[in-house]
Amino acid sequence: MEILTDVNRELGCIPEEAIIATASAVGVSNAEIYSVVSFYSFFSIKPRGRHIVRLCSTISCVMSGSAEVLEAVKGDLGIREGETTPDGRITLETTSCIGLCDQAPAMLVNDEPHTRLTPETARAIIAGLE
Amino acid sequence: MAAGKRLLLGDDQPSIGEALIKAMDMSPADVVFEVRESDIRGRGGAGFPTGIKWNLAGAASGDHKMVICNADEGEPGTFKDRVLIEKMAWKLLEGMTIAGYAIGSSHGIIYLRAEYPYLVPILEKARQDLISQGLLGDDIQGRGFSFNIEIRSGAGAYVCGEETSLIESLEGKRGEPRNKPPFPVNSGYLARPTVVNNVETFAAVPHILLGGAEWYQGLGRDDCSGTKLFSISGDVENPGVYELPMGAALRELLELSGAKDIAAVQVGGASGSTVTPDELDKPMSFSALPPGGSVVVFNSSRDMLDVLENFMEFFVHESCGQCTPCREGNRRLLDIIRSIRAGEIASRDDLKPFFLLADVMKAGSKCGLGQTSPNCFVDIITKFIAFPGDKEGA
Numbered sequence: 001m002e003i004l005t006d007v008n009r010e011l012g013c014i015p016e017e018a019i020i021a022t023a024s025a026v027g028v029s030n031a032e033i034y035s036v037v038s039f040y041s042f043f044s045i046k047p048r049g050r051h052i053v054r055l056c057s058t059i060s061c062v063m064s065g066s067a068e069v070l071e072a073v074k075g076d077l078g079i080r081e082g083e084t085t086p087d088g089r090i091t092l093e094t095t096s097c098i099g100l101c102d103q104a105p106a107m108l109v110n111d112e113p114h115t116r117l118t119p120e121t122a123r124a125i126i127a128g129l130e
Numbered sequence: 131m132a133a134g135k136r137l138l139l140g141d142d143q144p145s146i147g148e149a150l151i152k153a154m155d156m157s158p159a160d161v162v163f164e165v166r167e168s169d170i171r172g173r174g175g176a177g178f179p180t181g182i183k184w185n186l187a188g189a190a191s192g193d194h195k196m197v198i199c200n201a202d203e204g205e206p207g208t209f210k211d212r213v214l215i216e217k218m219a220w221k222l223l224e225g226m227t228i229a230g231y232a233i234g235s236s237h238g239i240i241y242l243r244a245e246y247p248y249l250v251p252i253l254e255k256a257r258q259d260l261i262s263q264g265l266l267g268d269d270i271q272g273r274g275f276s277f278n279i280e281i282r283s284g285a286g287a288y289v290c291g292e293e294t295s296l297i298e299s300l301e302g303k304r305g306e307p308r309n310k311p312p313f314p315v316n317s318g319y320l321a322r323p324t325v326v327n328n329v330e331t332f333a334a335v336p337h338i339l340l341g342g343a344e345w346y347q348g349l350g351r352d353d354c355s356g357t358k359l360f361s362i363s364g365d366v367e368n369p370g371v372y373e374l375p376m377g378a379a380l381r382e383l384l385e386l387s388g389a390k391d392i393a394a395v396q397v398g399g400a401s402g403s404t405v406t407p408d409e410l411d412k413p414m415s416f417s418a419l420p421p422g423g424s425v426v427v428f429n430s431s432r433d434m435l436d437v438l439e440n441f442m443e444f445f446v447h448e449s450c451g452q453c454t455p456c457r458e459g460n461r462r463l464l465d466i467i468r469s470i471r472a473g474e475i476a477s478r479d480d481l482k483p484f485f486l487l488a489d490v491m492k493a494g495s496k497c498g499l500g501q502t503s504p505n506c507f508v509d510i511i512t513k514f515i516a517f518p519g520d521k522e523g524a
Contacts, residue, residue: 001302005283026302039304039450040285042244054245058206059400060426062362096288096444098245099209099365101426102370106198111247 004036004043012052012091013044041095049084049091051129054108055122057094060101065118069105070094072119073126090129135349136373137337137357138330139217146220147265149336153228154273161232162188167334167343169355173400174200174291174328175422176498179347183325186315188233190323195235197226197277198319198326200296204288205399206444210359211329211337213371215249218333221258223279225332228339229325230277238279239319241296242471244286253281256370288448292497293326294318295450306452307497330359330423352377352413360421364396365429377415383425384410391429394514399424400441401502404434404509434514436483438506440469445503456500459491463507470515477519481511 003025007018010117014022014037023033055061055070070081077085077092082090100106103115107122113127153161156383164183187195199222203211215222226238242249257279264275268276287305290296294308304348318324334356338346347355354377363369367388374383384392395417405412405419414421428437442464449458466484469475488504495501 001285001299002282005285008285036304039289040244042284042286057440058444059437060207060369062436062440063364063428063432095202095245095286096448097206097208099203099212099243101207101209101361101424103360104363104369108245108247114250118397 001036004033008043011051012048013046014067015045015047047084047088049089051089051110052093052108053126054093054095054098055081056096056098056104056106057099058097058101060097061105064104066105069107069117069119069122073122076101076123076126090126132169135357135375137349137397138214138221138333138359139371139373143218143221144340146260147263147347149339150224150227150231150265151271153231153339154271154275158188158232158234161228161339164343164447165232165338168338168346169343169350170331170334170338170346171355171416172328173330173334173358174203175205175401175420177420178437179332180327181325183315184229184232185347186313187235187325188324188511190316192321192323194237194320194322195233196319196322196324197233197235197238198293198300198324199230199238199240199329199332200291200293200298200326201240201246201249201329202284202291202296203329203423204243204245204291204349204448205401205424206441207363207396207399207426208361208422209363210361210371210423212246212249213334213361214329214359215246215252219249219253220260221333221336222329223253223256223260223266225335226279227260227270227277228335229327229332231275231326233323236276236278238277239291239300240279240281242281243290243302244284247283250281250283287450288444289450289497292499295497296326297324304450305449310498320392320463342353350376352415353417354413356413358414358421359423360425361423362389362425362427364426365389365391366427374414377413379411379413380405380419380425381410383414384427387427389427391431392427392454393430393432394428394434394437394510396424396426396428396437396506398422399426400444400506401420401498402507404513406513409487421475424484435467435471439464439471440509441506442467442503447498449503453495453497453500455487455491455494456503458489459500460503462487462506467507470511473518475519477515478511479519
């Protein structure tokens, strides 16, 4: 897990070569590592953008307007959830509860939480990512 | 003051290390005894008596016993552990160290959910501070007892809040629940005797040691012991974390947080129960309304079918897929919820097979996820949804 977490953090994803290398380093089959990588939502096999935006789609955030935030961000970026902008700048994901329900709606941008979002503030935060 | 005494997040905190030093003046068996007598039950949601867990792990044969902190709070609407770590990380570390002393372990791990990366520096700093004060690390206070704590991150999986999944994940595997027995207290992380407790449980331990079991027990209400943190969100004026006696009435929490228009309340997260305004005087206790950490309020403008659909989407996403009743059952329930929304279901009677499915899921799933995910379906459909073919007052 720690190896995969580091790879995922450095490269933004865990490509096939890394799966093979990890498997031989740990002494298990490639399939076993693949099954671990595919199990966790923070791991990705597909290349992702330089920034990962994870907008909460669980109940308290939805009740506070996360759907409107999502629509606004999708409109600006021209991608749907689960996709990456063609310039490789941003991957947009929706996520299960991220434990910021008292400050909903909330999202994580990489490791940073952003709370009490409105479509405008979310747009501004995302536009500010290089 | 009706709210009672606040321990975990109160202003009046013991000095750092006081409880640990007191513990080390006692025998490990006496520490376990004190925790057992306090009657504290796991604050993560399942409510297993902490003292019994410690007793079993302490008595288990095996070297390299482990103390693991479950900081993977993922239940929708729960954020109490986040706040506890933000404000009082030291107390969690001290509680773990006391557990280590009590069961004869020198190694602790905090499994922190991937969604809280910004808490890593806070925990790391608290750890370093304790080490520099001689309250953590090798030969603590010159007493010959050593205890080290590692901080490890999860990678985003709700099911890893289940203790055996969490252990699998720490071992670098898919976070799928194990068969029990053997229980972690006998064979947990790397087959070592292992205690897994929630953040809040560990944070309560220093208070129990300092105040004594009897005093702690007296803080609770109904048949409960101690205080409890509640995360409240949704349609309330002041969402946040509130500390009340364990077993306090739901109404008390709702009043504190400024809930005015209350049509429904979800207690215990998506896997908990959905209660009507008639049930607000029920105590939040393990026997009546097990609270876990989460309370979400819905006002009269909310469509409870939307709420149910959101919960079930969550479970479909988070089911690990190991047990068929859970993997397939949650999908079927989500499908039927969408059919209800489309107006394709005339009456409650048409849903009989799905209530049966809910029973099968509860009985046939290995872990808490599949055993509890149908709760919201049963509660919301039974209490909140009207069908065209229903008789009056159904």
